[in-house]
Amino acid sequence: MSCHHSTKTSEGYPQLNYSAGSKWVKNLTQGRLGTFQGGHYSDMNLSSVLFTHRVDNDSHVKLQVWSAPGLTKPTFKEAMKQDFKPARKGDSFGPSFSLTIPGYWQQYETVQFEFDPGCEAMVYTTDGLPLQGITGGYGGDRRVEHIIPPEARKKGKYDIVIESSCNGMFGVPWSGDTIDPPDMNRYFSLASADLVVPNHEAWHLLWDFQTLREIIDNLWGNTPLQNQALVAANEIINVFHKEDISSIGKARKLAEEVFGVGWQAKGAGIYDEGEKDSRVWGIGQYVVNQFHSFIVLTVSQLSYRYCMLYPSLYEKVKEKVLDGRFQLVGGSWVENDSNMPSGEALVRQFLFGQRYFESKFGKRCDTAWLPDSFGLTGSLPQLIRGAGMKYFFTQKLSWNNINNFPHSTFNWVGIDGTQVLCHMTPVETYTAQATVGDVKKGIENHKNLESSATALLVFGNGDGGGGPLPKMLENLRRIRAVTNNHRELVSVNMGHSVDEFFDMLLSTTSQGSKLPNWHGELYLEFHRGTYTSHGSIKKGNRHSEILMRDIEQLATLASLFKPSDYKYPRTQINDNWEKVLLNQFHDILPGSAIGMAYDEAEEYYAEVFKSGKILLEDAFKVLFPNSVSVASPEFNPRTANLCNIFAVNTTFFPRREIVKVPVVGSVRDLKNKLVQTSKDGKDGYVMMGCGPATTSVGLVNDLGGPSLTEVPLPVAVYTNGSDHFVLRNASVQLTISNGRITSLLDVQQGRELLMEGATGGLIIFEDRPNYWDAWDVEIHHLEMAHPLEFSNVSVVAHGPLRASVRAELKYGQSTISVTISLDAVPATTKLNSRSMFVFDAVVDWRQRHEFLKFELPLNLHSDFATYEMQFGHVQRPTHKNTTWDIAKFEVCGHKYADLSEYGYGVAILSESKYGFSCLGNILRISLLRSATAPDAEQDQGEHKFSWAVMPHVGSFLESDVPMAAYLFNSPLYLRHGDIASELVSGAPFAVHGAPNVFLETVKRGEDDTKDITTVVLRLYEAFGGHARAALRVGSGIYVKKAFLTNLLEDDLDATELTVSESSSKGGGSIKLDFHRFEVKTVKLVIGKAGKRDSWVNVNRF
Structure with a gap:
């Protein structure tokens, strides 16, 4: 007798079950996913079918090469005239290619040339048109595919030229660490130069699978979507077999269980960013042509200007701009630093940028864009609005290393009260990789969800990396599809411009009234060393800004008073400004670029100063036609009449100053009638007074100097001959004893300004940041201080117009010489203004990872110190009440830093330094750093710079510190000859x-x-x-x-x-x-x- 057991019921659910069951081990299944692409099983898994065909033999790929000698940068035309030699894979070069495409490849949708030099490269047509950038290697920025145009495939022949640059995306650091100096002997080998036919369906499966993995890895816990994605990914592995091409389509159908049926037909678009060079433009063309709803951003106006070097490419880009596919943002000449440029320089960044965009594209930017600047001055909101923009994007404050900035979308209110709508992406990068994790962070990191639940995702390889990769664009399309069917991921809204994003923010927040406010500067708690790194660049910046101010003023006056004899040199002025603005790029001016960048930056400054000197003299020759500069070779002091020397004041403040003039030749007989001459008898000291923005011989009498009774505050120097020196006038007094400043005295009040028992002077700190060498100075550097003592002090000028001592020391391999001077005039013409002490330093700097500062431990107490910023000032705490206060242990200032209490204060004035600090009562100015990465020789060599110590009666707001700092940075122009001019009668x-x-x-x-x-x-x-x-x-x-x-x-x-x-x-x-x-x-x-x-x-x- 047999018995039959039915396996199904009428409802379809089996009655009997003899199977083992379907229970998975989730972590093992998830771990299995890593075997499906690349790695040890690449000959069997999906990677094995990504290309239908691949050829690299001489009959299909012919290579020729010419290498530029040394560090030369030949133009394309120059390079193409050279003698190219045959080459092959494995060589190191930048080649020319001839490709022969097999006829039967016409049947395929895409044929591409895979070129991997291991470094960066650019693909050109044979007549020099850039087509796209290449990034070799196997990093996340890998971009080695160049698509063969359809017309070339039909012809069967394709000729291109590839320029290989022997550097990676972040240079060629010798150790492989991004920030290290370049390895000048590094070579790159050509890893591939192959004609290939990609298997599009396999690539799409790869992107399907990668998105599923990202969902699995980023949705923590045990969510339905995560499990569904894991099941689908596991089944894809089970279904795929390399020998069965149809299995690819079957596997893709499994992905639809997560993405949705027919999701591929739904378009998508999102914001992307590419930056800095012509590599971007070809890639941008590809993006907007292949992904029709995507919008490309390029930040810098300068990028568009570089694009104009290739007219046909520029016309294509212009067409995309006018169509709205390439969006103009930023409005500035370059993506500039915001801490150290002067207020006027920031104005010119916007003036040059916005006017360029308007002249070329008929439109200006609405959104300012500084994602990578190392802190943002509180002056910016007013300048952004004044430049016709109302929106601002940034993200660098996400790098803060002490406090977490509390806002993502907010009203940024500047020091004057002007506001700008600011978005700081919660994704915390402007080079996102467009992953599921990036999209999640847009909401999970958002700090203002109560006001706005929208965030901007800015993706693509920035820093010259060429913008978006196809995998990023494909990934976003899939994420968008997922969010159409699931709510465990935030929805991705695509196809709108950045301006439309901000417009939406305004409309959904009642014109910003529902958003929080942030008042004042956006201080970055990171990269504080950039206020000091590369002192020569800081000096070049400050001095060129002031030079341009003076040129424009004098050229304007010359064009007004002598229009028939003089034409305003607008072209030359703009050329100089463009170089100054270029050097304010946010890695150049901060001192965080490689050494080669500074060779070029120094050349720009040299060109500005050379041109500026000519422009100044041209204007002077018109305004004072019978005069020459005392500093000019045309001036012959042996035949000159000292009484015909006059000064030009380019500031708008009256001034009285002691100046040095030559006393040689036929005027030596005047020496006994001068109040003071130099020790060697070659120079005389005279006092000159000038009204605002005018000329004057002021207090100079007919013999070139005032009588002793006319000197307002005669100065003298007293010494015991060895280790005790006193500089003094009736206003102030400074004492150096045993190599340190032991006293700073207000003589009129009899008030000692240094703390009892404390000394001031130079001080060295160990400077070893945790990682970012040229960028950072860490708070722990303050724990390793070493005060320096001058070992040799001597008198160089006795007074009564100027008293000076020269103080010298040797530290390590460095020598430091500082001349400290006191003049017989107050700092300004303001009533009760005190004289100031000027420190002129000459330093041969040979230290490594040490930080030189000057400090004064003052007998003053205030919770805040005051620092100049663009078009105003900012107060910062001197205490450590909170972590926000602690974070500001090193700050940026411009021409002054001041510590004041009721009734009195002391300021340090700077002519080229930007780093300051005031901790408690100790006021410091930062002078020199000595990082070794990314420039191994940063700041090595000779430096000349000055600072001043200025006591003043009254609090800061009652003082003349801003005027004195202005004058300190604006020396008088001394000329010899006929003073007759329209300027003499008044300002x-x-x-x-x-x-x-x-x-x-x-x-x-x-x-x-x-x-x-x-x-x-x-x-x-x-x-x-x-x-x-x-x-x-x-x-x-x-x-x-x-x-x-x-x-x-x-x-x-x-x-x-x-x-x-x-x-x-x-x-x-x-x-x-x-x-x-x-x-x-x-x-x-x-x-x-x-x-x-x-x-x-x-x-x-």
Whole structure:
């Protein structure tokens, strides 16, 4: 008898079950996924079928090579004239290729040339048109495929030229560590030069599988989507077999269980960023052509300008810009540093950038874009809005190493009260790889979800890496598909521009009123060493900015007073500005680039100073036609009359200063009538007084100097002959004893300004950051301090106009010489202004990983110190109450840092240094660092720089520190000859009635023509309060109209200003009201003498 057991019930569910069951070991299944691509099983897994065909023999791929000698950079045309030699895979070179494409490959959708030189390269047509960038190697930035155009496939022949640059994406660090100096002897070998046919269906399966793995790895816990993705990925491995091509399609169907049925037909787009060179443009063309809903960003205007070197490529890019596929963002000349450029330099970044975009594309940027700058000055919001933008993107503060910045989307309110809508991507990078993890971070890291639940994903290989990779774009398409069917991942909204993203933020937050505010600077708690690294670049920046200010002012005056003899040199001025702005790139000016970059930067500064010297002299020759510079070879001191030396003051403050003039040749008989001469008898010291922005022989009498009774504060130096020196006048006194500053005395008040028992002077700190050598100085460097003592001090000038001592020491392999001087005049002409001590240093610096500073332990107490920033100042804590306070142990300042209490203060003034600190009562200026990466020779060699110590009566707001710092950075121009000039009668432009309003810039208008002459003046409130000022225009300048403009010099609606006429000789006065730290730009339309009907006739102000 047999018995039959039915295996099914009528409902389809089996009654009997003899199987083992379907229970998985999840972690082992998940671990199995790593075997499906590459690795040990690459000859069997999906990697084995990614290419249908591959050939590399001579009949299909012919290589020829020529290598540029040394570090030369030949043009494409120059290179193509050279003698190319046969080459093969395994060689090291940058080659020329001829490709023969098999005829039967016409049937395939894509044929591509795979070129992997192990380094970066550029693919060109044979006539020099860039096609795309190449990044060799096997990193995440690998990009080695060049698609053969369809017309070349039909022809069966394709010729290209590839320029190989022997560096990786981040250079050629000798140890392989990104920040290390380059290995100048490193070679790269050509790993592949193959014609290949990609198996598109296999590649799509690869991207399917990778997205599934990302879902599995990034969805922690035991979620339905994670398990569903793991089941699908595991089944894909089971279904695939390399010998059965149809298994690829079957495996892809399994992925639809997660992505959704037919998901491939649904379009997608998102934001992407590529940067910095022409490598990007070919790739960008590929992106927008292959992925039709994606939008490409390129930050720097300079990138577009480089693109113009290739006209046909530029026309294609321009077409994409006008179509909205390439979006203009940033609005600046380069992606600049924000800490150290002057306020006017930041204005010019936007002026040059925005006007360039408008001139080439008919549009300006709405969004400012500084994702990688090392901290952001609180002056920026006002400048961004003044440059016609209202949005701002950044992300660098996610690198903070002490505090977590509390906002993602917020209103950033600047020091003047101007706000800009700011988004700091929660993804915490501007080079995201477009992974599931990146998308998740957009919400999970978002700190303002109560106000806005939207974030911007900016992806692609930046830093010159060429932008997005196909895998990134494909990944986002799949993530988008997943979010259509599952809610465990945040939805991805694609196809909109960055401006539209910000527009949406405004509309969903009641025009920003629902967002939190952040007031003041965005201080980066990282990369603090960049305020000091590469001192020569810092000096070049400051001095070139001031040089450009003076050139523009003098050139403007020359063009106004002598229009028939002089044409404003706009082209040369703009060329110089472009070099200055380029050097403010956010890795150049901070000192964090490789050594070769600084060779080029130094050349730019040399060109600026050479050109600037000529431009200055051209303007002087027009304004003072019978004069020469005392520093010029044309000046012959042996035949000169000392009484004909005069000074030109390019600042808008009156001043009285001691200057050094030559006393040689036929004027030696004047020495006994001079109050003071140098020890060698070659120079004399004279006192000159100048009004604002004018010339004067001031207090110089007919023999070249005042009498002793006319010296306001005669100075003297006292010494015991060995180790005790005192510099003194009736205002202040400084004592050096045993190689240290032991006393700083206000003589008039009898007040000691140093803490009892403490000394000031130079101090060395061990400087070994945790990783980022040139970038960082860590808080623990303060624990390793070594005060330096001068070993040799001598008197070099006894007074009464100038008293000086030279203090010298040797430390390690370095020698330091500092001349400390006290002059017989106060720092400014302000009542009760004190004299200041000037420190002129010459340093032969040979240290490694040590940090040189100057410090003063002051007998002052305040919770805050004050530092100059662009168009204003900022107060920062001197204590360590919170971690936010602790983080500011090294900060950026411009021309001064001040510690004041009620009734008194002391400032340190700087002419080229930007790093400061004030911890408790110890005020410091940072002088030199000595990092060894990425530039192994950073700051090695000779340096010349100056700083000053300035005591002052009253608190900072009652002081003359900003004026004194301005003057300290603006030496008088000494000339010899006939002083006759329109400038002698008074200042052409001056501010009256508001000592807190500074006139910063005088220049010709950007839109001037042959028939239209305008003058642009930029003023700002410097102390942090309201002001009503009168802008006075001197005689000889005929003002037709006056307007307020934005920073781009667009006339603002209903902002024509009233000009009161002073006389028939021209001139006038304009009322201007300022609020705290406000910047105003005034445009004067200039008329001609005698056309009174063109003037505005109202009462004088």
